[in-house]
Amino acid sequence: MKSSKLLPSILGMALLGSLFISPVYAGSTSDGDKDKRSRTVGTATATYINDTVYTASKCGMSAKAVYSAYANKTMDGIGISYEVYSLFDEEDAFDSDSASDSNTSRVSMVSKETHGYYKSEADFDFARSGSTWSPFSRVYNCAENPSSRAYRYDSLKQDSVDYLIQKIDQYELNQESITRYNQRSVSDKKEDILLEIAELLFKDQETKLKKYGVDLSDLKIVETPYELKNVDKFVDEFTGIEIENNEESELIKVVHFKPILTKEGNQSYVVLPYAFVDQTNKRVDTGIIAEELETSKQVKAASSDLNLSKIPSKMRNGEYIRFDMFEDSPKNGKYYYSKNNDWWYERDYGGHGGTYWKLKHRGSNEYWSLTSAGKIIRYKKP
Structure with missing residues (x-):
């Protein structure tokens, strides 16, 4: 869609009400x-x-x-x-x-x-x-x-699923190259492809x-x-x-x-x-x-159970891990804290109780369970 016509604020506020009767259509x-x-x-x-x-x-x-x-x-x-x-x-x-x-x-x-x-x-x-x-x-x-759709440049970028999949495949190929060779030139190319994918997907x-x-x-x-x-x-x-x-x-x-x-x-x-x-x-x-995100009062109430004080403050915002503070590419399945290699998060394939990631650090067997969005939901003692 070229522009969104929705009523503006959904940032934690109810949408503006209107008298709206659901239509009935016989077809x-x-x-x-x-x-x-x-x-x-x-x-x-x-x-x-x-x-x-x-x-x-x-x-x-x-x-x-x-x-x-x-x-x-x-x-x-x-x-x-x-x-x-x-x-x-x-x-x-x-x-x-x-x-x-x-x-x-x-x-x-x-x-x-x-x-x-x-x-x-x-x-x-x-x-x-x-x-x-x-x-x-x-x-x-x-x-x-679908095969008869126009493949002009604009239509290609807006509507062509095949073109988008081609770009995703290129990103995957470059991701593998970075993991294997850690080449800066490959990384720069990956960022260009990533931006194009984001533009194709979220232009609307x-x-x-x-x-x-x-x-x-x-x-x-x-x-x-x-x-x-x-x-x-x-x-x-x-x-x-x-x-x-x-x-x-x-x-x-x-x-x-x-x-x-x-x-x-x-x-x-x-x-x-x-x-x-x-x-x-x-x-x-x-x-x-x-x-x-929860208010500071809510976070404070949960801090004792979750041992949030043990996690570096720059790594989190309240009960949420800041993913932007970790490396974009995993090493042996681990996304490392960019300031050092002492902290990382990794995939939790058990998936118990909404857990998607685990946050760990060197020198201890303790870990924190995270949702996919990075919310810290449980702490496991060593």
Whole structure:
């Protein structure tokens, strides 16, 4: 989407309320592209659906986009903003609208126009108890043949999943070269590729990132992007997002970014961008997860149990580890504290109680269990 039309502040505040009645649309559900995703937002399960219905023949030109955003508990705010594009003009949306509501559990919308439906793009926003989720979704009319899409330079950078996967593969290759040879020239090339990947993925959500004080250049891929093959449903452990496709995908590239600790006004946040690149369905799902950091009083109450005072103060912000203080590339699976090699975090494949990482240091068998976003949740004595 060229610009976000959502009502502005989701930084720990409820979205502005509006009298909004969910529309009812009588059409036949497609067997084509449908995007459905769910995750926990402030102890509630939030779900969005970007789907297509047809008033006449399946995959015909009389298609409308249908958007639903809902949760199993009342949310502080839910918002939807959409744009629909025509086969006859792929650059400028011929239909767009937005809606939001506060203290609600559901917001729904249906596109107004039907002629020449080509693709729909939607921004969703969920906010509850200091936790926000802002996913972006793009789906196509199932009559659209992905192989016939225009491959002009602009369209290539905006819509081509194959081009994006090519860049991710290049990043992986350079990451392996850095690990093996530690070459500065390779590292510089990797940074250029990383910035291009960030621009390709989050061009449509750059404004939202900036609301948290995050630039595209701040995005760093954590671990190596991995592949999922022959799947239609799965749960991404890093983000907690449940993925559901209409059809099985032969290849999905999963890209995780390092959590970013940032401050906006008087409130501090941990921001977690992510992306799923689906080669089979020619779809790219991106999103921004943000959590408010606890107040100093809350952190102080938990400090005794977590032994936070034993961790160097420059390495953390309250109960969160500062990932930007560690090396970008792992050595033997360990991400070392850049000031010295005495501290590091590594993957915890046990995954007990929400643990994704372990924080360790030399000379002791003690460790701290961390979530994927870097929150310290447990301390293990030696």
